[in-house]
Amino acid sequence: MDPKCRYSPLVGDEEVSTLKNPKVLLLILCWIASVLLIAPWPKSGMVVEEVGENSSLYQKLFPGDIVFSINKIPIEEVDLTQFEGKFVSIETSRGKIDLFLNRSDIKLRKRDFTNLKFGLDLQGGIYAVVEPECNATAEILNEIKLILEKRTSSLREAMFQVSRFGDRSFIQIQIAGGTESELKQLLNTTGVFEGKIPLHVSFEEGRGVLKIGAESEWVDVTYCNGKVCLLGEEIEINETLTYKGIELQLVNLTESRADFLAVIYRNAGERRDIVRVYIDPERSWLRKEGAYYSWGFQVEITPEAAQRFYDVVRNLAVRSTGIGGEAYLEERLYLYLDGKEVSNLSISAGLKEKPVTVASVTGSALTREEAMRERSFLQNILRSGSLPCSIKIVSMKNITPKLGTTFLQNLVMAGIIALVVITFVLLARYRNLKVVMLSAFTSISEIVFILAGSVLLNWTLDLGALIGILMVIGSGVTQEVMIIDEIIHGEVEKTSLRERISRAFSIILGSAGTVIGAMFPLLIFGFGLLRGFAITTILGVLIGVGITRSAFSHLVRKIYE
């Protein structure tokens, strides 16, 4: 069947050759732009997957960064361990890094063939949804997101997305690889870090002295009926008062003695006494000591915190002598994370001489792995800061990488077969190879343009997005069928081609409107899978209506002329 159309010119459509037709030209331009955006060719460099905590590149390179060369040799051609113990110059996507490569300990992988980004459901990982346990404003929500990003960024590639449902807010987190317990620990920690030193006051006839600062600044304390009176205030057990910027909490009280805990450092909310956490091998260590492993790292504290520390320790007595003859003070420094003691340290007698802004955080564990994990966890928490409020994990799901990769292959195969099936059905119906090939080309164009759109929008293609693409092909073909039928109906109908095509397009526009109408709520509320689904579907419909289907109608008309 080769129907002859009743032909009536469309203004500005027929005067020019096919290639110069604006609709076809737009299609060609979109193809060029899409290919450039997707960039389906091999690229130089390798992608950072993980940076070990002992690596000299830790905190200099992050997962997702690209390494191009080391000492001007392409990274693909070398083994980084060969450069250990040498000064190196590394070209990366973060710029040039010059350093002494003590230890490489970095995991690299080949760069992807395209610029497309695939979601975790296609490569495996952990998906979690958390909810702040406070009335989170947009600012608080963003702060939580940034802190969580910092906490996870040094570990693995992660994605965060904030969603609001009415008065509730959620943050979706996707992390490539890792274990659930690792993520749970990072999320369940608010990150309020405190350093406290016990101070004791002995009463003689109900009177004692709290020794803080210089002798002239010491405070008289009196015992009065289950309370202590100092600085003109009366406090009970567990109550606090502040003196010289030091928060003092009364933790124990008898007629003969009062025990206080002096808060020296605190990292919580706005207050950040620890301003820097050292992670380089010189100031961050791990040692085997007998049957256990000790770990530690140095931190830089603010001059105010250093002064507070000095004010408290300067009056403590030197009590014990450690290994190697080093003298220590009578009290220890207790470190707390979210109110739980994580470590306690001896205080070197040298620290009572003057305020110092460098302090150490140490601990120990039975195995090397445990010690490394504890150290890195605490470093991570201190670096990222504390969350403005605690968060609750409301959903957590692991996605196995094994299933993810085979799924992508299966879906691509299913898409190709669906396209072949559609082509055969259309061939049986229209018996016109050119038209059917044009329909297949239009479908492929739509897929390519949606993929390019995802690169342009920096959108990650997840399971939902890929399903959306498959569905767009289906709907695209149905609309192409409408266009072909309207054009070939000219054989018997007494209406102009222009009228028939505009009739087909009114249906196509109406259909696009209903699909967008149906998908729009998902775009607003959509969580994870549904959001990707809605985005690709809407993108596909817009591309179809605006670019491919109008070019298709022009080209089909040319074929039937």
Add this chain to the structure above:
Amino acid sequence: MLMIFPALLLAISILVLINNYVKRGEIIEKDVELTGGMVISVPVRGELNLEKLEEGLEDVSVRLVGGSPPMLIIQSPERNATKILESLREFVNYDLEEVEIGDIEPVLGEVFWEQGKMALALAFTSIALVIFLLFRSPIPCFTVILCSISNFIITLAAMSIFGVYLSLATLGALLMMLGYSIDTNMLLTTAVLKRKGDIESNIKKVRKTGLTITLVGLLSLLPIYFLSNNPVVQEISFVLGVGIAAEAVNTWIQNAGILRWWVMRR
């Protein structure tokens, strides 16, 4: 006479949903995504007796989704995956590396469900608005919307019969089905309202186009259903497939009949 068929289909579907409501207090069983709880997906590579498994595992809902290998989906309101997986060893061999575990707090499930209902209501409203803007006539608008509602109810009933739960994915598929499946309906309504000439020949002409569209839609879903090997994709394909098939029946029998009657009367 033929119009009895879509009416009967709709009536049976409504009865299925009412029966569900009476028995379970909800018209369709919801996935843990919408209720909260734990869902464990286990690829089954050996033999599995589903009935024995259902008896052996207490307080869980179990279903097997086709594919190669088939996927065993276990849902439980109790959120203790270790206990369930331990008990599962007695019935089926599995590789722990391939097991996916999802845990959702009831509070999030509730939020998803509320949002899902709102999304459905919004989708119906926006579709009705677009249809009204397109045809600006009450009866044709009514037929298109009636068809959408019928498709929706029939698909829900089919989901219930074939054990497809209402989840975020199937909710998305239902929304998509609402948007896509009215293509043929609009084709018919446009032919009746906007084409010149005899109504019967107009309907006949577009019926061929419409049935090609339905055939293309259904055939393209088949490889996706059978080859994707993923329960989520299979459930989405199922919902869309049923929706497209229901649409064909409702458009070419129910709506064609109503529109024919309306044009004749006019």
